[in-house]
Amino acid sequence: MIGLTKLLSGTATVSEAIKYGSQGRSSHQPVDLLQFSSNKQPIVVWNITNRCNLSCRHCYLNAQDKDYQGELSFKQAKTFILDLAKMKIPVLLFSGGEPLIRADLFRLARLACEKGLRTVLSTNGILINKAIAREIKEAGFQYVGVSIDGVQPTHDTFRNLPGAFSKAMQGMRNCLSAKIKTGVRFTVTKYNYKDLPRIIDLVVAEGITRFCIYHLVCTGRGKEIADADLSLEQKRRMINFLIEKALQLRARKVKLEILTVDNHADAVYLSHYVKDHIPERADEVRELLKMQGGCSAGERIANVDPQGAVHPCQFWPELTLGNVKERPLSEIWNDESNKFLQKLRCKSRYLKGRCRDCAYNEICAGCRVRARAKTGDIWSEDPGCYLKDAEIK
Secondary structure (H helix, E strand, O other), rough: EEHHHHHOOOOOHHHHHHHOOOOOOOOOOOOHHHHHHOOOOOOEEEEEOOOOOOOOOOOOOEEOOOOOOOOOOOOHHHHHHHHHHHHOOEEEEEEEOHHHHOOOOOHHHHHHOOOOOOEEEEEEOOOOOOOHHHHHHHHOOOOEEOOOOOOHHHHHHHHHOOHHHHHHHHHHHHHHOOOOOOEEEEEOOOOOOOHHHHHHHHHHHHHOEEEEEEEOOHHHHHHHHHHOOOOHHHHHHHHHHHHHHHHHHHHHOOOOOEEEEEHHHHHHHHHHHHHEEEOOOOOHHHHHHHHHOOOOEEEEEEOOOOOOEEEEEOOOOOOOOOOOOOOOOOHHHHOOHHHHHHHOOOHHOOHHHHHHOOOHHHHHOOOOEEEEHHHHOOOOOOOOOOOOHHOOO
16 A cells, blocks of 8 residues: 555654554554554454345455355354454454345444454445444544545446445445545546546545545456556546646545555666655655565455455465464464465565566565466466566666
8 A cells, every 4th residue: 555645745754653653553553654664563454244135346355235144143254353363463444245245244343342352344335324324433443444446427337236326325424424535436548537626626525635546456356347447647636647647636635545556666666756746755765665665465464254264465365374263363373384475575586587687576566366367377477567667776
């Protein structure tokens, strides 16, 4: 996750990151600084159910509106949460499918909150009426991320439901009215790329304070639209646009944080941009990006799917590290005998191609899932890298 706004504006500093980083990635650390912590306990993305009320074209879980067998029971989920509390993970993200479909969601969220965990909710937003928004607030969720794929026609097409856009927007308004910090998650493709300016303007007009751009990772149903990924030149134009937009909004004192996710080439590009245009911040930005590190799969992020299987990240369902029904996540995650997991934590030693030759492995290391999808080799170069040869030397 690359926090363009905070890195460009100086709202994140090395001194603050060191100050709070020494305390570990605890629930007391400011959320905006978690990415710079040296503590390796992972943010946990928990897909609490496969079931979803939508059938989105890019769903990495291939979720459908039907019953699934083998999902964690309440008792198993409670044991899982208690283990996470002992691990002192920094964030527990409830995702799906659509997490609001699961009947015991709020019981589980309250338990996590009572045990000191910082909880966030990832949702399509269309089920959030005013009553549900109050329940989200009362359950202790500190943040709600709603997936938006473009303006109304684009979003409704991606979500395969007429009216999905207006319902998601109303869901966000209900969260804001309930005093819940709310943001937009936008997975960018060739089909919605041109909607970006209008969506950001809409987010600003609605008073939403966080906008997360996700690069497409071809897993789940995302494999079916692999050709929808942006071209490398479009990726460059997009990051330029986002940098300029972040600076413009900051100059206007608009409180919107813009972030990008799932392509750490953005970090390298940002480092070059700052060096050329804001040289007084260049050293600090580079140091912060080094503290953050590159691809976090298997290191700073863990995924637990609805059946309890543990994965290095939510986009890597093919690789299972264990199952929390059989063994606590704390044991699975800290198992030094798992040679593959140890390799993921020192990725730069195993990289091939342009990723191996890149001078910025410490702040990138590419996406191993995209590399595997393209070549069958997780250590090969990331096909999503849009940097020119001169920019990686």
